[in-house]
Amino acid sequence: GAVVSQHPSRVICKSGTSVKIECRSLDFQATTMFWYRQFPKQSLMLMATSNEGSKATYEQGVEKDKFLINHASLTLSTLTVTSAHPEDSSFYICSASSSPGWGNTIYFGEGSWLTVV
């Protein structure tokens, strides 16, 4: 079946540095991918919608200059957390659907645990 792969699964970075998280659809083309983050004991929250070949659409309250999203191809979207701070430590997860429409299965990456020290 369709698989979405996310890398790295865990990353620790120093405060002030940038870190990139990749999301790949392995056996299907995903025109749109979604990025979520999850704080401990809280819900997954949609951060942005990543559209291949165009600018990402960010949810209200998400800093687009801090969370850079690039969707350069139909199988790869990247999330770069710039100038990371400890409060950016979180679980980030991407998702993609192989086709649009009602109720189509959406596949999630394994998620990436980011710890900023």
Next chain:
Amino acid sequence: GNSVTQMEGPVTLSEEAFLTINCTYTATGYPSLFWYVQYPGEGLQLLLKATKADDKGSNKGFEATYRKETTSFHLEKGSVQVSDSAVYFCALSVPWSTGNQFYFGTGTSLTVIP
């Protein structure tokens, strides 16, 4: 707007007990409804789904019925096992032009003890 309200956890049950995790939603239009499960150390997995009112999704002994009149999609299992210990997320999806935009509940942690 779109949102999902899910029963708070954690929930601890003995093996073979009956499980219910409540989920209600608000949505514009006609969403599809999902239950996802996250086992320790793993990514989200689709457990079951329902795409229209009165549909029943089922998988691995879990069931949930899409109730439009009560805007609910409660998850049930008649006899839980230790291996069911995980975090369960209720979600709804609305169509995007090229994909599906999801809204998740807060997740309910389930621990099943022998």
